[in-house]
Amino acid sequence: MTRGELEKALGRALEDPSLRVLGIHPAGGGCIHSASRIATTAGDFFAKWNDDCPDDAFLREADGLRELAATGSDLAVPRVLDAQPPSARVPAFILMEYLPPATQEVSGHDEALGRGLAAIHRRTAPSYGFDTDTYCGPTRQDNTRSRSWVEFYGERRLRPLVGLLESKRALPATERKTYDRLIERLSSLVPEGAPPSLIHGDLWSGNVMRSARGPAVFDPACAYSDREMEFGITTLFGGFAARFWSAYEEAWPLPEGWHERNPLYQLYHLLNHFLIFGGHYGREAIAIAKRFA
Numbered sequence: 001m002t003r004g005e006l007e008k009a010l011g012r013a014l015e016d017p018s019l020r021v022l023g024i025h026p027a028g029g030g031c032i033h034s035a036s037r038i039a040t041t042a043g044d045f046f047a048k049w050n051d052d053c054p055d056d057a058f059l060r061e062a063d064g065l066r067e068l069a070a071t072g073s074d075l076a077v078p079r080v081l082d083a084q085p086p087s088a089r090v091p092a093f094i095l096m097e098y099l100p101p102a103t104q105e106v107s108g109h110d111e112a113l114g115r116g117l118a119a120i121h122r123r124t125a126p127s128y129g130f131d132t133d134t135y136c137g138p139t140r141q142d143n144t145r146s147r148s149w150v151e152f153y154g155e156r157r158l159r160p161l162v163g164l165l166e167s168k169r170a171l172p173a174t175e176r177k178t179y180d181r182l183i184e185r186l187s188s189l190v191p192e193g194a195p196p197s198l199i200h201g202d203l204w205s206g207n208v209m210r211s212a213r214g215p216a217v218f219d220p221a222c223a224y225s226d227r228e229m230e231f232g233i234t235t236l237f238g239g240f241a242a243r244f245w246s247a248y249e250e251a252w253p254l255p256e257g258w259h260e261r262n263p264l265y266q267l268y269h270l271l272n273h274f275l276i277f278g279g280h281y282g283r284e285a286i287a288i289a290k291r292f293a
Helices: 001-014 058-068 109-121 149-168 173-189 227-238 240-252 258-279 281-293
Strands: 021-026 034-040 043-050 080-084 094-098 132-134 137-140 197-199 208-211 215-217 223-225
Touching: 001 021, 001 080, 001 094, 043 058, 058 080, 058 094, 058 132, 109 197, 109 215, 109 227, 109 240, 132 197, 137 208, 137 258, 149 173, 149 223, 149 258, 173 258, 173 281, 197 227, 197 240, 223 227, 227 258, 258 281
Parallel strands: none
Antiparallel strands: 021 034, 034 043, 043 094, 080 094, 132 137, 197 223, 208 215
């Protein structure tokens, strides 16, 4: 987005026609959208934009951020100012509060993150899913509601990814059959009955920061799910200290056997990364599928 476009969008969002952009400072860490800290006469804000993404991508991100904030957890969640689909001259974008990083090491970050995540998971719904579809990276997540976790995970998460891989990555028929067998066996592999808990959905270490307000989370892929699914990606890429895990377990202990089931939830993210990036993720995914199918 140009300086002028950002100025107009922020001025409308803040109802401040006199707002002026003083500087645009690119933010690193993302591989999909453009992102920058925007310094203005009204303070600093954060903007992301993309002229080649699903039209509703930032609208759905805004939905997730608002849902996370509504839990009242102690985690910092950036407040959404505006989100818009693309128009004739302006790409899709989202504007939000800028969370400055902590200026010094603060003790208790990991413990606060664990307790805060447990508080988010305490927010429940009558069924699995979400009021809108959401995105995990660029991949659309079907959040059609279901009262069965096995059905939701198998039919709303795993099977759509396998179908996309078949068409976009030329998934071999033998691997497709393995994934189909696994999905058919899910009822014997994961339990029903867990409360549909709000999960961030893409909680790897790159979507967490030490902010001046404490641990912050952003870039969600929200849905009401079995909370064990949250830990598929947190365990897949690491970066979470032992103090995080102990604080979470103290706040809300995880069910017996979750470690053994965890690879089944890593599988979703491995399949998604294989869809997006290709490479070794496919080999890791099929190894898990063969183990459980």
